[in-house]
Amino acid sequence: MRVKSVTFALLLLVPGIALAQQPPAGGEAVFARACATCHKPGQTEVPPPDALRAYTPEAILNALTNGKMAAQGATLTTADRVAVAQFVTGRAIAASSRRDNRCTAATPATDPMQGPRWMAWGNDTTNARYAPQGGLTAQDVPRLKLKWAFAYEGATSARVQPALAGGKLFAASDNAELHALDPKTGCTYWTFKAEFGVRSALSVWPYRGGNTTRYAVFFGDQRANVYAVDSVTGQLVWKRKVDDHQFASITGAIAVADGRAFVPVQGLGEEGSGGRGQNPCCTFRGNLTALDASTGAVLWKTYMVDEPTLRGKNARNGADAFGPAGGGIWASPTVDMARRSVYVATGNAYADPAQAMTDAVVAMDMQSGKVKWVYQGTPNDNWIGGCPPKTEGGLGCPAVMGPDHDFSAAPMLVTVDGRQLIVVPQKSGIAHAINPDTGAMVWQYRYGVGDALGGQYGGSFDGRQAYFGNGSYRSPAPGGVKAVRAGTGQEAWSAPPQPVLCAGQPRCNASQAGATTAIPGAVLAVSIDGGLRAYAADGGELLWQFDTNRTYETVNGAPGTGAALDGSPLIVGGGMIFVNSGYGGIAARPGNVLLAFGVD
Numbered sequence: 001m002r003v004k005s006v007t008f009a010l011l012l013l014v015p016g017i018a019l020a021q022q023p024p025a026g027g028e029a030v031f032a033r034a035c036a037t038c039h040k041p042g043q044t045e046v047p048p049p050d051a052l053r054a055y056t057p058e059a060i061l062n063a064l065t066n067g068k069m070a071a072q073g074a075t076l077t078t079a080d081r082v083a084v085a086q087f088v089t090g091r092a093i094a095a096s097s098r099r100d101n102r103c104t105a106a107t108p109a110t111d112p113m114q115g116p117r118w119m120a121w122g123n124d125t126t127n128a129r130y131a132p133q134g135g136l137t138a139q140d141v142p143r144l145k146l147k148w149a150f151a152y153e154g155a156t157s158a159r160v161q162p163a164l165a166g167g168k169l170f171a172a173s174d175n176a177e178l179h180a181l182d183p184k185t186g187c188t189y190w191t192f193k194a195e196f197g198v199r200s201a202l203s204v205w206p207y208r209g210g211n212t213t214r215y216a217v218f219f220g221d222q223r224a225n226v227y228a229v230d231s232v233t234g235q236l237v238w239k240r241k242v243d244d245h246q247f248a249s250i251t252g253a254i255a256v257a258d259g260r261a262f263v264p265v266q267g268l269g270e271e272g273s274g275g276r277g278q279n280p281c282c283t284f285r286g287n288l289t290a291l292d293a294s295t296g297a298v299l300w301k302t303y304m305v306d307e308p309t310l311r312g313k314n315a316r317n318g319a320d321a322f323g324p325a326g327g328g329i330w331a332s333p334t335v336d337m338a339r340r341s342v343y344v345a346t347g348n349a350y351a352d353p354a355q356a357m358t359d360a361v362v363a364m365d366m367q368s369g370k371v372k373w374v375y376q377g378t379p380n381d382n383w384i385g386g387c388p389p390k391t392e393g394g395l396g397c398p399a400v401m402g403p404d405h406d407f408s409a410a411p412m413l414v415t416v417d418g419r420q421l422i423v424v425p426q427k428s429g430i431a432h433a434i435n436p437d438t439g440a441m442v443w444q445y446r447y448g449v450g451d452a453l454g455g456q457y458g459g460s461f462d463g464r465q466a467y468f469g470n471g472s473y474r475s476p477a478p479g480g481v482k483a484v485r486a487g488t489g490q491e492a493w494s495a496p497p498q499p500v501l502c503a504g505q506p507r508c509n510a511s512q513a514g515a516t517t518a519i520p521g522a523v524l525a526v527s528i529d530g531g532l533r534a535y536a537a538d539g540g541e542l543l544w545q546f547d548t549n550r551t552y553e554t555v556n557g558a559p560g561t562g563a564a565l566d567g568s569p570l571i572v573g574g575g576m577i578f579v580n581s582g583y584g585g586i587a588a589r590p591g592n593v594l595l596a597f598g599v600d
Contacts, residue, residue: 027087030080035072035088047586050506052088055156055590060085099557103187107180108167109232112204112215116183116574118164119204121253121332122458123571126413129460130518135575136599138521141534141544144577144597148186149552151560152177155592157584159566161201161253162594163217164573166231170217171578171594172198178217178227180234183574186555186596190234196221199249201332201568204231205256208294218261218293220250226263226291238296242289245270246279252410253332255342258366260299261291262335262342266328271350275386275397282325282351282384283308288333288344290369300369304329304346304362305355314396321395323351326382327358330455331410334422336436340366343436345407345424348381352398361411361424361434373439377426378405383452403428408455409515416464417487425468427456433489443489447482448472454587457567458515460523462537465492467523471513473587479510481525481535495540500529501547507564507589515568524577526565528588532579548581552593562595564588575599 031039041048052060064072064081076084112119122129152158152173163170169183174197180189200220207216207228216228216237224245228237242250247269255262267284274281286304291297304327314321326349334343341363349358357371359378364371381402391397405428412423413436421442422434429450433442448470459468464487470480479497484490502508507528514526522534522543530549535542548562562581566588570579576598582591 027083112165158580201253264329286327326350404452469512563591
């Protein structure tokens with residue numbers, strides 16, 4: 001795998017395409033043949049045709065070449081991919097406008113443990129998302145100003161949480177590029193090209209290079225490949241495919257502890273389309289795979305559902321019907337060194353029969369992967385896209401569809417009032433506190449009505465309170481932020497949703513399902529309306545907000561657009577906030593920009 005410069009252009013993504021051409025007449029026919037079965041008007045599991053028009057043709061082409069639609073794009077010729085990208089957007093593909101953004105100084109080789117840092121999804125292996133040494137407090141946030149913007153060229157969304165370590169900011173997207181940037185200016189030290197688009201948050205952890213301890217950027221792509229890339233040189237250390245299922249993908253950050261890299265695997269592609277009968281369904285099994293952090297060798301793999309078996313024929317199309325399936329792991333594992341445990345939160349099942357480790361928090365032994373205990377938040381949640389609420393004798397769908405109330409957030413291991421708890425929000429609108437020794441429920445707190453659409457991506461904890469944004473996308477009152485006393489589960493305060501910043505735009509919503517982030521005296525929360533907001537830790541008063549809904553002049557010259565904020569888009573370090581804007585997907589407006597904020 002070679003390192004590419006920042007002058008990498010869309011032309012290199014798809015060799016031989018003619019740029020700035022008129023949309024080919026064949027695009028409509030290609031869409032009808034290869035895309036229209038899933039992308040139908042009124043769909044909720046995949047973007048309908050009118051939603052696709054919000055993307056650029058470069059973004060659609062990238063999705064078909066490197067991103068989440070690469071499996072479908074592989075069945076098309078280059079000309080077909082270009083034609084359908086231009087047809088669905090109604091615009092011609094333009095030449096790359098990216099300019100050389102290379103830093104003039106040498107790449108810093110600073111020890112990552114000695115300077116400003118945010119090296120893991122939750123800032124450490126407990127996943128508390130708290131930055132007590134991040135250089136920002138509640139008193140600073142009203143003075144935050146935008147310092148620079150960086151565009152992910154040709155990307156369909158800006159979803160990948162960055163990492164900060166060793167004097168470098170690491171950023172990636174579904175255009176398959178990983179960049180090492182100067183945190184102060186946004187210039188580029190190096191760029192690495194992955195095999196497919198990147199979706200997992202980035203992590204920086206140590207590995208052994210010969211007799212030397214070095215640091216690598218660990219991440220996963222949309223085809224279940226795991227990468228370790230040296231943080232100073234940008235050279236590939238190792239790559240490992242951890243799951244051969246055609247729909248296996250990695251969105252959760254990789255956690256590294258005790259020389260092991262813990263890799264969560266999900267199967268959204270089968271969940272979103274399996275009920276339409278296009279493929280034999282369902283066979284994906286969510287799993288946690290442990291690798292040697294220095295070599296990528298597989299140490300163990302633990303599945304979240306039983307092995308699927310042939311159950312009969314799909315009543316819709318006569319294809320083989322399998323089950324059980326599902327239990328994908330969407331978010332970062334949480335490591336408990338004292339108990340030698342690793343905790344994951346799982347998603348729903350896709351096919352009958354029901355499984356005990358779906359919609360659950362699962363504790364495993366770090367050494368062997370053996371399951372220690374299971375806490376199930378919602379039993380019998382068998383759900384798959386394209387199926388009716390009930391099925392009479394049809395094995396292609398669950399007999400009764402569940403509510404689709406995944407756990408899509410990483411568990412937080414918190415210490416409060418002299419004891420430890422695991423605290424995690426669920427799409428049901430309920431936060432759960434669990435005893436880490438036994439898996440028993442300690443308390444539950446309802447922060448919202450819950451919803452099946454999208455995810456509930458994570459909370460934060462500052463030593464006394466846990467903070468959750470309210471998703472509830474399709475409810476009458478989405479949005480708002482809640483604080484709960486972590487020791488008791490009692491509500492500390494509730495901040496209402498703010499007026500939306502995207503009024504009049506399609507898919508504008510006040511939902512705040514994105515992961516919160518705590519700093520001393522304040523909590524940062526994001527919204528699908530494009531707003532980045534800070535609230536007082538005591539009382540929930542709104543301290544500051546920034547509207548990211550606009551175009552930006554970027555340091556790398558590529559067009560940059562901000563839009564919805566969702567998932568886990570931001571980190572804090574060195575007195576700065578780094579946040580991705582433009583989540584995209586089914587329910588959120590697309591964009592492609594990384595924004596850096598500092599105090600004036």
